[in-house]
Amino acid sequence: xxxxxxxxxxxxxxxxxxxxxxxxxxxxxxxxISWLLFAIFLTGTLAVFDEPITHWMTPEHALEEAAHxxxxxxxxxxxxxxxxxxxxxxxxxxxxxxxxxxxxxVQRPGHGLxxxxxxxxGGYGSADLDPLTGAVIxxxxxxxxxxxxxxxxxxxxxxxxxxxxxxxxxxxxxTMIMLVALVSGVITHKRIFKDFFTFxxxxxxxxxxxxxxxxxxxTLPFQFMIAYTGLAxxxxxxxxxxxxxxxxxxxxKKAFLADWNDVGKPVKTGQPLAIPALxxxxxxxEQAIGQDIRAVVLDNPNDASMRVCMYGWNEExxxxxxxxxxxxxxxxxxxxxxxxxxxxxxxxxxxxxGLTRAVMSxxxxxxxxxxxxxxxxxxxxxxGTAMMGTGAILFMVKRRQKSxxxxxxxxxxVYRIVACLNVAAIAxxxxxxxxxxxxxxxxxxxxxHRAGWELRAFFGVWFVMLAHACLRAEKRAWIxxxxxxxxLCLLLPVLNVLSTGDxxxxxxxxxxxxxxxxxxxxxxxxxxxxxxxxxxxxxxxKPVKKAAARESAAPTASLQINTEGxx
Amino acid sequence: MMKATHMMLFSRVLAAVFGGYALTSGVAVLxxxxxxxxxxxxxxxxxxxxxxxxxxxVIWVFAVQDLRRAWLGMLLPAIxxxxxxxxxxxxxx
Numbered sequence: 246x247x248x249x250x251x252x253x254x255x256x257x258x259x260x261x262x263x264x265x266x267x268x269x270x271x272x273x274x275x276x277x278i279s280w281l282l283f284a285i286f287l288t289g290t291l292a293v294f295d296e297p298i299t300h301w302m303t304p305e306h307a308l309e310e311a312a313h314x315x316x317x318x319x320x321x322x323x324x325x326x327x328x329x330x331x332x333x334x335x336x337x338x339x340x341x342x343x344x345x346x347x348x349x350x351v352q353r354p355g356h357g358l359x360x361x362x363x364x365x366x367g368g369y370g371s372a373d374l375d376p377l378t379g380a381v382i383x384x385x386x387x388x389x390x391x392x393x394x395x396x397x398x399x400x401x402x403x404x405x406x407x408x409x410x411x412x413x414x415x416x417x418x419x420t421m422i423m424l425v426a427l428v429s430g431v432i433t434h435k436r437i438f439k440d441f442f443t444f445x446x447x448x449x450x451x452x453x454x455x456x457x458x459x460x461x462x463x464t465l466p467f468q469f470m471i472a473y474t475g476l477a478x479x480x481x482x483x484x485x486x487x488x489x490x491x492x493x494x495x496x497x498k499k500a501f502l503a504d505w506n507d508v509g510k511p512v513k514t515g516q517p518l519a520i521p522a523l524x525x526x527x528x529x530x531e532q533a534i535g536q537d538i539r540a541v542v543l544d545n546p547n548d549a550s551m552r553v554c555m556y557g558w559n560e561e562x563x564x565x566x567x568x569x570x571x572x573x574x575x576x577x578x579x580x581x582x583x584x585x586x587x588x589x590x591x592x593x594x595x596x597x598x599g600l601t602r603a604v605m606s607x608x609x610x611x612x613x614x615x616x617x618x619x620x621x622x623x624x625x626x627x628x629g630t631a632m633m634g635t636g637a638i639l640f641m642v643k644r645r646q647k648s649x650x651x652x653x654x655x656x657x658x659v660y661r662i663v664a665c666l667n668v669a670a671i672a673x674x675x676x677x678x679x680x681x682x683x684x685x686x687x688x689x690x691x692x693x694h695r696a697g698w699e700l701r702a703f704f705g706v707w708f709v710m711l712a713h714a715c716l717r718a719e720k721r722a723w724i725x726x727x728x729x730x731x732x733l734c735l736l737l738p739v740l741n742v743l744s745t746g747d748x749x750x751x752x753x754x755x756x757x758x759x760x761x762x763x764x765x766x767x768x769x770x771x772x773x774x775x776x777x778x779x780x781x782x783x784x785x786x787k788p789v790k791k792a793a794a795r796e797s798a799a800p801t802a803s804l805q806i807n808t809e810g811x812x
Numbered sequence: 813m814m815k816a817t818h819m820m821l822f823s824r825v826l827a828a829v830f831g832g833y834a835l836t837s838g839v840a841v842l843x844x845x846x847x848x849x850x851x852x853x854x855x856x857x858x859x860x861x862x863x864x865x866x867x868x869x870v871i872w873v874f875a876v877q878d879l880r881r882a883w884l885g886m887l888l889p890a891i892x893x894x895x896x897x898x899x900x901x902x903x904x905x
Contacts, residue, residue, distance in 0.1 A: 262877065263875050266874050266875055267871075267874065267875070269874075270871075270874045421863065421866060421867075424863065424866075424867045425867055425870045425871065428867055428871050429871060429874070432871070473863060476863050477860055480856070480859035480860050480862065480863070481855065481856065481859045483859070483862070484836060484837060484840050484858070484859045484862040486837035486838075486840055486841050486894070487837075487840040487841050487843065487844035487845075487854075487855045487858040487859060487897075488844075488855055488859070490841045490844060490845065490897055490898055490901045491844050491845070491851055491854070491855050491901050492851075492855075501852060501855060504851060504852040505852040505856070595852065595853065595856075596849065596850065596853045597849075597853065597857075598849065598852075598853040598854075598856040598857045598860070599853070599856070601857075601860060602856060602860065605860075
């Protein structure tokens with residue numbers, strides 16, 4: 246017997262009680278979050294390659310870059326000392342009252358001379374300066390370049406659903422439930438290794454369960470890691486009680502952050518002090534930390550308490566060697582010229598806890614290990630996505646065989662909603678993701694707030710797919726949506742040829758593997774979707790049996806626990 | 813009877829979600845107070861550990877047979893840890 250009444254779990258100790266309770270917890274906690282989790286995982290997986298996707302989505306920029314690829318590098322027009330002076334002049338003139346000046350005096354591809362400061366009203370201000378003259382560079386976007394948020398869309402959606410703080414909280418709660426579903430899933434499985442080596446294809450429910458188990462078990466450590474490190478980013482927001490207990494009820498968070506981030510931050514004295522040349526400090530810092538200088542941060546400019554901190558630049562070798570993404574940092578009190586703080590690359594200046602959080606963040610974002618690690622994350626992310634998808638489908642497949650009658654008279658209606666959400670969340674969201682790429686090419690370049698329209702296209706397509714899934718019979722909805730997904734993915738290179746004239750062969754010929762990778766990856770997904778559509782078409786339709794209809798009339802049996810994971 | 817079964821399940825879910833969160837907060841307050849680290853580090857360590865506590869708490873609520881025990885198992889330690897943590901805290905509390 247596969248089902249047990251819930252009141253037995255609540256009251257009666259029995260053989261296998263724990264496993265059945267865990268199976269119930271796994272099924273129901275997993276089901277209700279599986280759609281959202283699928284979305285978070287799929288977009289997170291795509292976010293691994295946000296830069297190549299952005300590259301593909303800015304074709305004018307990419308083509309121009311390719312045209313200039315063989316140009317000799319720009320000569321270093323000014324030395325760093327001079328650029329620092331230019332930036333200091335700009336800040337003295339424009340933002341003398343700001344408490345913090347930050348200067349990036351780097352000359353690297355994509356970087357010139359930038360200045361940042363705290364605005365009185367809160368938040369960062371920024372300006373890009375001409376490294377020769379110090380004049381502000383106005384970034385009037387050229388009319389030929391398309392306005393897009395590019396691959397960053399997937400990053401943002403992945404952690405905040407484009408809904409700001411509320412989105413962050415929704416993702417956090419979902420992640421917390423995922424942790425519970427993972428643990429209860431593991432407890433449910435008696436034979437975790439046997440399950441992993443078991444796959445019985447073409448056996449309906451059995452095959453879905455085997456697939457769910459295989460992808461879950463194979464990547465279990467990754468799934469735990471990615472969920473836990475995801476929660477680590479804002480852990481003090483999610484559990485504010487210790488912050489309040491230690492720092493008092495008023496402004497606890499602010500006091501905590503000050504204690505946390507601003508260790509050694511100087512207090513203004515009110516005595517004026519002229520800003521000395523910063524280049525000698527940059528040279529000393531480079532000696533001390535062994536990295537090139539990326540950012541120069543000046544606290545309390547023109548005050549006797551003035552302090553400058555020099556931040557290093559992580560080279561690729563740094564990201565291969567160290568799990569922590571912290572760069573080197575050296576600080577100097579400008580009144581005395583004394584070195585007041587030193588952090589070597591990969592170390593933390595906020596102790597073991599700070600280092601732990603830095604490593605956790607970096608682990609989550611695959612900030613180490615280079616391209617091979619990104620591919621590993623991509624495939625583990627896909628496995629996680631498949632775990633959510635197969636789990637949600639398994640619920641329906643199982644109940645198509647034999648209804649559990651969990652919702653009494655409403656059971657069939659709830660199943661219908663679950664089936665709609667399955668289609669819309671799995672096929673529909675995938676269509677919205679590739680639709681976002683299509684929107685990038687189809688929305689005219691000159692349209693105002695173009696990036697916003699791309700986003701609207703993403704959500705619009707998703708909504709249309711939800712409506713479609715609700716209006717069509719389940720099997721038809723799967724076939725049509727998977728078919729559409731396959732077409733959109735497989736035609737991505739054609740779309741690119743028609744819209745920009747660039748083609749896959751040319752991309753490969755000029756070594757532009759970022760663009761080619763997006764289109765080849767898209768086609769791989771397209772083949773997968775086409776195969777899926779074909780499989781669903783082959784399937785013999787079995788209507789949901791009303792096996793439990795009689796039982797559900799009897800109120801005591803209306804709520805049942807299904808032991809999904811047990812084999 | 814059906815109502816009672818539903819209510820018991822509902823109560824168990826509440827015990828897991830809110831009772832579990834109370835216990836998690838209580839343990840975090842205690843950890844932040846007793847860890848031999850600087851104040852900010854102890855607080856951060858406590859918040860980073862909290863998700864282990866929460867996960868285990870939820871699992872336990874669903875594993876335990878007796879519903880009343882599930883509730884007491886959340887709330888009593890939550891009050892004990894939280895209270896002790898507040899007594900020992902270094903801050904303005």
